[in-house]
Amino acid sequence: MTTLPGAEWWRTAVIYQIYPRSFADLTGDGIGDLPGITAHLDDLVDLGVDAIWLSPFYRSPQKDAGYDVADYCDVDPLFGSLRDFDDMLAEAHRRGIRVIVDLVPNHSSDQHEWFQQALAAAPGSPERARYMFRDGKGAGGELPPNNWDSVFGGPAWTRIVEADGEPGQWYLHLFDTSQPDFDWTNPEVQGEFRRILRFWLDRGVDGFRVDVAHGLVKAEGLPDYAHPGHEVDAMGGQHGEVPFWGQEGVHEIYRDWHRLLAEYAGDRALCAEAWLPTVAQTALWVRPDEMHQAFNFNYLETGWDAAQLRAVIDESLAAYAAVGAPSTWVLSNHDVVRHASRLALTAENPQGHGIGPDSPGKPIPEVGLRRARAATTLMLALPGSAYLYQGEELGLPEVIDIPGEARQDPTWFRTDGERYGRDGCRVPIPWTADAPAYGFSATGESWLPQPAEWAALARDAQTADPASTLSLYRMLLSARRGRGLGAGAVEWLESAPGVLALRNATVTVFANLGEVPIRRPEGVVLIASGPLDGDFVPVDTTIWLVND
Numbered sequence: 001m002t003t004l005p006g007a008e009w010w011r012t013a014v015i016y017q018i019y020p021r022s023f024a025d026l027t028g029d030g031i032g033d034l035p036g037i038t039a040h041l042d043d044l045v046d047l048g049v050d051a052i053w054l055s056p057f058y059r060s061p062q063k064d065a066g067y068d069v070a071d072y073c074d075v076d077p078l079f080g081s082l083r084d085f086d087d088m089l090a091e092a093h094r095r096g097i098r099v100i101v102d103l104v105p106n107h108s109s110d111q112h113e114w115f116q117q118a119l120a121a122a123p124g125s126p127e128r129a130r131y132m133f134r135d136g137k138g139a140g141g142e143l144p145p146n147n148w149d150s151v152f153g154g155p156a157w158t159r160i161v162e163a164d165g166e167p168g169q170w171y172l173h174l175f176d177t178s179q180p181d182f183d184w185t186n187p188e189v190q191g192e193f194r195r196i197l198r199f200w201l202d203r204g205v206d207g208f209r210v211d212v213a214h215g216l217v218k219a220e221g222l223p224d225y226a227h228p229g230h231e232v233d234a235m236g237g238q239h240g241e242v243p244f245w246g247q248e249g250v251h252e253i254y255r256d257w258h259r260l261l262a263e264y265a266g267d268r269a270l271c272a273e274a275w276l277p278t279v280a281q282t283a284l285w286v287r288p289d290e291m292h293q294a295f296n297f298n299y300l301e302t303g304w305d306a307a308q309l310r311a312v313i314d315e316s317l318a319a320y321a322a323v324g325a326p327s328t329w330v331l332s333n334h335d336v337v338r339h340a341s342r343l344a345l346t347a348e349n350p351q352g353h354g355i356g357p358d359s360p361g362k363p364i365p366e367v368g369l370r371r372a373r374a375a376t377t378l379m380l381a382l383p384g385s386a387y388l389y390q391g392e393e394l395g396l397p398e399v400i401d402i403p404g405e406a407r408q409d410p411t412w413f414r415t416d417g418e419r420y421g422r423d424g425c426r427v428p429i430p431w432t433a434d435a436p437a438y439g440f441s442a443t444g445e446s447w448l449p450q451p452a453e454w455a456a457l458a459r460d461a462q463t464a465d466p467a468s469t470l471s472l473y474r475m476l477l478s479a480r481r482g483r484g485l486g487a488g489a490v491e492w493l494e495s496a497p498g499v500l501a502l503r504n505a506t507v508t509v510f511a512n513l514g515e516v517p518i519r520r521p522e523g524v525v526l527i528a529s530g531p532l533d534g535d536f537v538p539v540d541t542t543i544w545l546v547n548d
């Protein structure tokens with residue numbers, strides 16, 4: 001069914017990100033799978049989310065945990081089969097949960113049939129034209145075509161050996177060497193992705209999270225990037241003009257996809273993963289004829305600071321309203337330090353660098369968790385759509401002490417261990433305190449080691465405890481839905497410095513980010529992110545009050 005414009009499900013949905021390899025492993029090989037997701041759908045109903053987004057489960061050599069796709073229209077045997085996918089989708093829909101899948105259009109795996117054909121074909125051939133092959137610079141073409149760096153560290157170009165055994169052309173990979181970038185000016189690439197979109201839409205998915213949605217089109221002529229004095233930020237967002245991020249041409253691609261999705265009933269949606277310097281720039285991805293949502297990374301990147309948060313909330317509400325889109329809110333995902341650790345970091349930590357044993361400014365776990373609970377209690381009071389990342393409802397911190405030999409993120413390898421990368425937020429989640437691998441997998445296998453302290457954070461240890469983080473999330477999601485906060489509006493209330501006070505529908509939200517406890521306003525406390533001290537709200541605590 002398609003709803004009236006303005007009432008589509010994605011405008012207010014709380015969407016839970018599942019990172020399949022770390023969610024639940026039914027086969028016991030240490031890697032989560034699709035049947036594992038199906039088996040836990042009731043837990044997600046119990047949590048109270050509206051939709052799930054699945055990170056990639058397609059055929060892939062797993063060089064970048066599945067963001068290196070070898071076949072876009074099949075399930076990797078690691079995760080199950082297409083049949084398992086259909087079952088999962090049907091079971092989710094039966095429970096009223098929508099399903100968004102990840103689409104990775106910027107690059108494929110180097111094992112993709114097309115890339116293998118390109119390697120075998122000659123320079124200038126139609127096979128090469130699907131990717132970004134260029135001759136090198138220098139007398140013998142021994143230098144890369146330009147100075148671009150890979151997001152994961154090191155150069156963004158790799159030179160191939162031609163069929164005659166001689167060193168030949170170079171291909172562009174904004175990420176790992178195993179992830180060659182497509183040439184999106186090529187109609188064949190455009191047509192292939194229309195086919196892929198239809199393949200999943202026909203199966204019944206409710207939408208797509210579009211990976212690296214700001215990167216598909218590169219500046220004409222592939223000019224050198226004039227670094228503003230330091231390296232490219234992990235996902236590009238901080239600087240003005242980068243020749244491979246945010247180029248005007250990407251918008252035409254999403255207009256095309258918008259029209260394609262509109263042929264299907266059911267308000268199918270596109271969500272942009274676009275890391276851009278400002279909220280206003282990101283809002284361009286969700287103009288009425290483009291995507292439906294974009295991740296609000298500007299919000300995620302804002303520190304634990306009342307004035308800055310108020311500013312980014314205002315800016316977001318205004319910028320998205322101006323294009324008729326909902327704002328989204330997000331604090332954690334599989335690419336950033338989990339917010340139960342990030343909000344207590346005391347040193348700068350650029351996105352993608354991660355934290356490890358030797359990182360400066362490591363968080364105090366109690367402070368991190370207290371702030372994370374307060375931050376989520378604030379976030380879930382905001383109108384629009386919110387994204388949660390698996391495990392945050394358990395208060396999971398970033399895992400800091402993963403041994404070097406267990407790390408798997410290409411960032412770690414491409415920087416010779418200088419950046420720890422993103423493994424710390426990807427550790428398989430704990431379901432049962434006293435089971436092998438905390439119930440993640442019956443055999444006790446786990447593709448990344450789980451810390452001993454996670455027994456206390458296991459889902460079953462939190463279920464019956466009203467003070468647990470899981471209970472807090474359940475209460476927040478239930479009250480958010482019941483009181484219609486997703487479709488509400490923010491009205492700021494007067495407050496002391498360091499405090500955020502706002503009203504949305506029937507709820508008054510009071511967040512103390514300051515240094516001293518503050519007396520709370522009148523009203524009945526519906527939800528508190530942590531223990532209160534009589535009428536006083538301690539630091540790093542958020543409450544929801546009602547007067548009904």
Ligand code: BGC
Nearest residue numbers: 064067175211212273334335
């Ligand atoms: C995904 C990452 C991935 C990268 C390359 C991202 O933005 O979220 O996990 O490594 O794209 O596909």
